[in-house]
Amino acid sequence: LLVSVPIGTQIFDAQRGQLLRDLVRDGESCVVAAGGRGGRGNKSFASAVQQAPRRFEPGASGELRRVRLELKLIAEVGLVGLPNAGKSTFLAKVSQATPKIADYPFTTLSPQVGIAAVGENETLVVADLPGLIEGASEGAGLGHRFLKHVERCAILLHLVDVSEGALLAPLEALRVIEHELEGYSPELAARPRIVVATKCEDETSLARASELERASGRPVRPISTVLGAGVKELLSEALSLVRSAGIRAP
Structure with missing residues (x-):
């Protein structure tokens, strides 16, 4: 998920109050919560012997973080x-x-x-x-x-x-x-x-x-x-x- 914010936006961790990033330049970006590793569907486990396996591998959960945005002009x-x-x-x-x-x-x-x-x-x-x-x-x-x-x-x-x-x-x-x-x-x-x-x-x-x-x-x-x-x-x-x-x- 990409969220556009104005130049001058500060991103804080809402729980700890820590400043994560200060976006002061046009086009500057940062990742505040990383997505999880993707899983693998049954096609990844197909073989010549088993064309439609019932096996799959679930993905990992991403980061969950509550943030506070403040705009400094x-x-x-x-x-x-x-x-x-x-x-x-x-x-x-x-x-x-x-x-x-x-x-x-x-x-x-x-x-x-x-x-x-x-x-x-x-x-x-x-x-x-x-x-x-x-x-x-x-x-x-x-x-x-x-x-x-x-x-x-x-x-x-x-x-x-x-x-x-x-x-x-x-x-x-x-x-x-x-x-x-x-x-x-x-x-x-x-x-x-x-x-x-x-x-x-x-x-x-x-x-x-x-x-x-x-x-x-x-x-x-x-x-x-x-x-x-x-x-x-x-x-x-x-x-x-x-x-x-x-x-x-x-």
């Missing part, structure tokens, strides 16, 4: 941030993807993927991942269902809402996500990342973006998906960072 760029940080709007702006967009938390309940054009000949695979909340590394909100997908991304775009209607002050929002990434995996927290100030549609939000850069000590890229400001430049920077990381989506 494979993308070059992962969008992270609090709910309503503008991740889905950004993905819709830069690609043909049509994620659900609404003005309330947890609009995105499952990963959405789009292909963003960068210049004339380059593309980036961008994943809009469900919003994080405080305690996500311990399972709060969408918790590990979200964080496991981030592990596959070559780089992260950390989106921070700097508008006056943001859920948290920009610096606090930045710290919450950094803390959750660190709590889940120090390796993940060290992943190449660009901090992006979203919803920069007026002087107040631009000033808040500048203040975030000063207070955090990190470069902050202000963008407006509504006005299109800073989006092309951000994609070009993301492509350069992906190239530096040396990881491209299949």
